[in-house]
Amino acid sequence: KAGVTQTPRYLIKTRGQQVTLSCSPISGHRSVSWYQQTPGQGLQFLFEYFSETQRNKGNFPGRFSGRQFSNSRSEMNVSTLELGDSALYLCASSSWGGSTDTQYFGPGTRLTVL
């Protein structure tokens, strides 16, 4: 079974631009979560989608948004990029989205904001 895939793997943007990251979950998985990893803050939860609905949201500004499609693929968007948005963005999928359901992570998208 193919794992979680994320595209692109690397991205360079400038301040003020917007960016869209994509995540394809493991086949059959319906829950997709997004995390931001930075050296200072570690891994922080952004949001989680299940069956095209956002169920949980972390403590991030409204510039961070996401969506999920009917095939469970998910995208996250960051508008008006700031230097502090430079991070590794990780996507994770799980089969039924239960709290004890194992989350499988993709390799991440490394975003650099100049």
Add this chain to the structure above:
Amino acid sequence: DQQVKQNSPSLSVQEGRISILNCDYTNSMFDYFLWYKKYPAEGPTFLISISSIKDKNEDGRFTVFLNKSAKHLSLHIVPSQPGDSAVYFCAAIVSNSGYALNFGKGTSLLVTP
């Protein structure tokens, strides 16, 4: 506010010895705990988990211990192997309030031959 803390950024252990990675948490509502391992350029990989109704869970060379009164958990790796060298993340969730993992900042384990 970091609710899950891994106070040792790094740990070096000799091959064959025991590796002990520690994790503390502040939120008493957490009732499910996980350890993930991360190699460079890869996403975190699930390793082992434990529910708050248990105090120990074992899977091969990996054992997780939970001390609820101390709000502390630890991961034991016995025996340690060079391939175990990676960053280990502790994570916790409140199982009835959504599925948002709260991660520690990680401990970088180096197992030397």
